[in-house]
Amino acid sequence: MGIVKNFLLRMHNQTIAELSAGLKAGEYSSLELTERFLSRIRQYGEQLNCFVTVSEERAFADADAADLARSKGQAGPLTGIPLAHKDIFCTKGIKTSCGSKMLDNFVAPYDATVVNRCRTAGMVLLGKLNMDELAMGSSNETSWYGPVKNPWDADSVPGGSSGGSAAAVAARLSPAATGTDTGGSIRQPASFCGITGLKPTYGRVSRYGMIAFASSLDQGGPMTRTAEDAALLLQVMAGFDEKDSTSVDRPVPDYRAALDAPLDGLKVGIPEEFFEHGLNPEIAARIESAIDEYRRLGARIHSISLPNMHLSVPAYYVVAPAECSANLSRYDGVRFGYRCEEPKDLADLYTRSRGEGFGAEVKRRILIGTYALSAGYYDAYYLKAQKVRHRISDDFKKAFEQVDVLVGPTAPSAAFGLGEKTGDPIAMYLSDIFTIGANLAGVPAISIPAGFVDNKPVGMQLIGDYFAEERLLNWAHRYQQATDWHTRMPQGFE
Amino acid sequence: MSLSDAEVRKIAWLARIEIKEDAIAAYGRDLSGILDLIEQMNAADTSAVTPMAHPLAQAQRLRPDVVTEENQRDLFQSLAPQVESRLYLVPKVIE
Numbered sequence: 001m002g003i004v005k006n007f008l009l010r011m012h013n014q015t016i017a018e019l020s021a022g023l024k025a026g027e028y029s030s031l032e033l034t035e036r037f038l039s040r041i042r043q044y045g046e047q048l049n050c051f052v053t054v055s056e057e058r059a060f061a062d063a064d065a066a067d068l069a070r071s072k073g074q075a076g077p078l079t080g081i082p083l084a085h086k087d088i089f090c091t092k093g094i095k096t097s098c099g100s101k102m103l104d105n106f107v108a109p110y111d112a113t114v115v116n117r118c119r120t121a122g123m124v125l126l127g128k129l130n131m132d133e134l135a136m137g138s139s140n141e142t143s144w145y146g147p148v149k150n151p152w153d154a155d156s157v158p159g160g161s162s163g164g165s166a167a168a169v170a171a172r173l174s175p176a177a178t179g180t181d182t183g184g185s186i187r188q189p190a191s192f193c194g195i196t197g198l199k200p201t202y203g204r205v206s207r208y209g210m211i212a213f214a215s216s217l218d219q220g221g222p223m224t225r226t227a228e229d230a231a232l233l234l235q236v237m238a239g240f241d242e243k244d245s246t247s248v249d250r251p252v253p254d255y256r257a258a259l260d261a262p263l264d265g266l267k268v269g270i271p272e273e274f275f276e277h278g279l280n281p282e283i284a285a286r287i288e289s290a291i292d293e294y295r296r297l298g299a300r301i302h303s304i305s306l307p308n309m310h311l312s313v314p315a316y317y318v319v320a321p322a323e324c325s326a327n328l329s330r331y332d333g334v335r336f337g338y339r340c341e342e343p344k345d346l347a348d349l350y351t352r353s354r355g356e357g358f359g360a361e362v363k364r365r366i367l368i369g370t371y372a373l374s375a376g377y378y379d380a381y382y383l384k385a386q387k388v389r390h391r392i393s394d395d396f397k398k399a400f401e402q403v404d405v406l407v408g409p410t411a412p413s414a415a416f417g418l419g420e421k422t423g424d425p426i427a428m429y430l431s432d433i434f435t436i437g438a439n440l441a442g443v444p445a446i447s448i449p450a451g452f453v454d455n456k457p458v459g460m461q462l463i464g465d466y467f468a469e470e471r472l473l474n475w476a477h478r479y480q481q482a483t484d485w486h487t488r489m490p491q492g493f494e
Numbered sequence: 495m496s497l498s499d500a501e502v503r504k505i506a507w508l509a510r511i512e513i514k515e516d517a518i519a520a521y522g523r524d525l526s527g528i529l530d531l532i533e534q535m536n537a538a539d540t541s542a543v544t545p546m547a548h549p550l551a552q553a554q555r556l557r558p559d560v561v562t563e564e565n566q567r568d569l570f571q572s573l574a575p576q577v578e579s580r581l582y583l584v585p586k587v588i589e
Contacts, residue, residue: 109569202549216548245555246548314534325509332510334582339575345585347510355512363511367502367521368528370509381532386545388535393546426527442549 011036012172013489016081016229019175023070023080030070030080034063034124037082041126041173044493048171050148050164052087053095054127062124069122078236079122084174086165087128088135089115089220090209098211099131099143099161102331102338102357112209113241114178114220121236126174130164133359134328135182135213137161138431140189141422142361149418150193151490152456156415159189165223166193171493176233179223182214183316184411184435186221187447191410191459194449194488196476197223198230199435201467202442203248205234206241214323215246217316217439226486227448227476231255234469250467258470259477263297266475269304269403274434280413282453287409290450290460293482294407294475302403306395311388312436313429318372318385319440324362325369331357364425393441400465405475408434410447410459434461444469448476449485457485495529497522 011033014022022028038056045051059082066080090096090108092115097103111119119125133142140148140163148163150156151171158167162179166189169177179186181199190197198221205220212218222233235256240249270291275284295301333339333353340356343349358366372381399406411431421428438445443466450460460479464472480486497505502522506513513521567580576583 106573109566109573242557246550248550248552308538311535311538314532317528318532318535329510333575334584335570336573336575343585346587349585350510351507351512354510355514358511363513364521364524364528366509366511367505367525368532371505371525371529372532374505374508383545384535384540385532386547387540387543388538390543390546391538391540393549425524426531429531 012040015226016175016224016232019081020077030063030066030124034059034082037126037174044171044173048149048151048167049146050130050167051127052097052130052145055094055125058125066122066124076121077232081123082126082174083118083123083176084126084129084168085115085178086131086162086180088131088180088211089178091115091128099133099145101144104144106337110209113206113243114210114237117236129168129177132161134362135161135180135185136361136365138188138428140164142359147418150415151493152194153415155417156456157418159192159415161185162189162223166190166195169195169223169225170490176222176224176229178220180210180218180220182217182320183439184432186223187435187445187461188411188432190223190447192415192457194457195223195225196227196230196448196486198234198446199438199444200238200469201444203246205237206244206247208241208243212327214320215327216323217320227473227480228259231259231473253470255470255473258474261474263299263478266299267403268294268299268301269399269406270301271306271406271408272303273306273309274408283409283458286451286453286458287460291407293479297478297482304399304402306399308391308395309437312392312440313433315385315388316436316440317429318381319389321365321369322372322382325366325373328366389440392437396441396443406463408461410434410461414453414456414458438463444472446472446476448479451485495533496526
């Protein structure tokens with residue numbers, strides 16, 4: 001039976017859970033597995049443009065080490081499983097570009113905590129994934145390395161900023177990837193590419209070595225094809241880290257153990273505001289059908305309100321740029337990163353290194369952030385945004401007093417066309433309308449595949465209370481046991 | 495809210511980012527558009543609300559005042575654009 005199953009489910013289409021079992025049973029070695037994924041990357045990587053760096057030598061070394069550990073009886077659940085990191089995580093000795101010309105020459109001198117934990121768990125590093133420049137974007141079109149293509153439609157965006165991560169997992173070039181989410185950058189590309197992406201509670205995953213965009217919003221998380229796989233990867237990523245002063249010292253539960261709990265009595269809240277703002281009727285119908293599935297699984301559906309939701313995008317586009325303007329001031333051409341040619345004085349060094357090293361969207365956000373924090377405008381913009389943030393956060397707290405989970409579409413549309421929104425920054429920003437609230441409040445949220453509209457994937461978002469990742473994964477897993485959207489493969493990548 | 499060219503130049507200087515003259519107007523339009531988006535916040539009554547800087551209600555964690563880092567100057571300086579005698583080189587600052 002094992003041999004027949006292996007023949008039918010080609011290796012690259014297996015989940016982490018299945019690969020882990022396969023490795024344990026000796027059906028194949030980590031070396032064979034790694035070579036399979038590397039050969040798929042050689043075959044499809046360029047057309048999708050999802051990798052900035054493929055680390056073949058390192059991958060083989062990791063695979064050898066994993067096989068050796070297994071032979072000594074020292075293998076854990078993720079030993080020998082290939083993984084790729086969004087190029088925002090510092091990987092020691094390996095180029096870490098953050099999708100930017102500013103860091104094109106940057107070889108990280110240390111490992112991010114997330115990278116370190118995955119390595120210690122025995123995972124095999126395939127490479128670094130393309131992304132919107134410095135994590136700013138919703139389509140993976142701002143990258144210095146060019147746009148990533150959506151595996152479901154080569155003329156469409158994969159979403160952003162973790163577009164490379166989503167595309168790589170969807171096309172089965174890696175069984176899993178890490179991403180980061182500041183305004184929706186894990187969830188929206190997961191939705192556009194038909195995969196599972198989780199943004200943990202703020203503070204759950206260490207930000208040490210994760211290149212900073214907006215420090216009070218950024219959070220790293222797993223991007224996989226199933227909730228079960230997300231649970232396995234989150235298990236490794238999550239946990240207190242002394243090196244991150246915003247890391248929360250709270251025990252990490254066994255995420256896999258909680259996956260199969262039944263959903264009877266689950267109280268699902270549908271925020272009425274998610275279904276108002278001129279939501280595409282086909283998307284609405286898809287999500288309503290997905291919600292019906294929860295009814296069948298025993299959940300009770302309630303209508304709730306997040307009255308300040310319409311303020312999320314405005315508040316975010318003050319807070320995030322303000323924090324980014326501070327975080328990006330370190331890129332000055334002095335100690336590392338891009339430096340302009342023949343600077344004539346210090347001012348020229350700074351202004352030209354930054355003017356030439358950053359792309360237009362990054363510059364726009366630094367400028368808006370600088371303005372919002374400048375004398376005379378701080379109260380009107382930044383302080384105001386922080387108060388609005390408080391109201392949005394309170395809306396979630398009140399909602400979770402009435403229900404267990406909030407459900408709605410992840411994005412207002414399926415993947416849009418390459419070049420469609422690049423000329424209109426505001427239109428681009430509005431594609432994060434459903435995801436931004438969870439970042440402002442700091443609550444966890446997951447996007448899972450819920451069907452297709454116009455042959456393109458549509459994601460359903462589940463938002464939970466603080467540190468409810470265990471329950472979110474359980475609710476997502478139960479939906480995936482009753483449906484098969486998450487098993488679909490894009491054409492041309494078989 | 496519309497930003498003048500002069501305001502764009504001023505913000506660009508504060509941010510130490512060079513914007514060429516022929517791009518000033520375009521940046522002005524983009525930034526003004528973002529400000530229009532942001533100003534939707536003004537309709538909200540926030541008089542009774544305190545600012546929220548952060549999702550976590552926790553104070554800055556402190557640690558013992560003990561050196562824990564090791565000196566990795568050579569490694570770090572291998573990344574620098576210009577280094578001499580273990581110093582980072584920049585254009586002359588003193589007038």
